[in-house]
Amino acid sequence: MNPRRADRRGAPPIVPAGTPVGWILLEHLGSWPRARVDLAAVLPLQRAAAARGLRLNLIRRTEPERRADPDGTCYLAYSAGPRRFVERVALGSPGELSAAILDGLAAGRPLEAAAVIPEPIYLVCTDTRMDRLCSFRGRRVAAVLRDVAPGRVWATGHVGGCRFAANVVRLPDGRYFRQVSPHEAERIVSA
Incomplete structure (x- = not known):
């Protein structure tokens, strides 16, 4: 699928998190x-x-x-x-x-x-406007990340790719992680 094309629900285009400078x-x-x-x-x-x-x-x-x-x-x-x-x-x-x-x-x-900020920060999509799974799965992943990276985990609005929830963006490198499960969240920080 072209990431800049609107999805079938008529939602705005999905732009991968790695796109912005x-x-x-x-x-x-x-x-x-x-x-x-x-x-x-x-x-x-x-x-x-x-x-x-x-x-x-x-x-x-x-x-x-x-x-x-x-x-x-x-x-x-x-x-x-x-x-x-x-x-x-x-x-x-x-x-x-x-x-x-x-x-x-x-x-x-x-x-x-x-x-x-000397260490990476983590954005976890918990936005329910596009897909309720983002909130449900995102909150669970955010809880695990918060334990391994205290003070560096933020819930955020839509980052794209809702069907791949839970979505995590690591900054400053702009790395985008899709379909993150709670037991995989710790590996994102240690990677």
């Missing part, structure tokens, strides 16, 4: 369909990111550590080329991500004031 990850509370972020700021940011080959995903902490960072956690990850990185940026609002910051991320330049 970088990621913008915004923390929020709430269920995936009703994100508690200012959508007026997120939608233009999503368009601006996509125009630069970047992907914007909403993330939330996994249970039982679910709590929002009052500074508004944002991760910027560059997953192309030899110099890959993940950095944490404190934001008051998504609108603070300027065109210059997005251009720098697309070019693989970390921010000088950001904290570079």
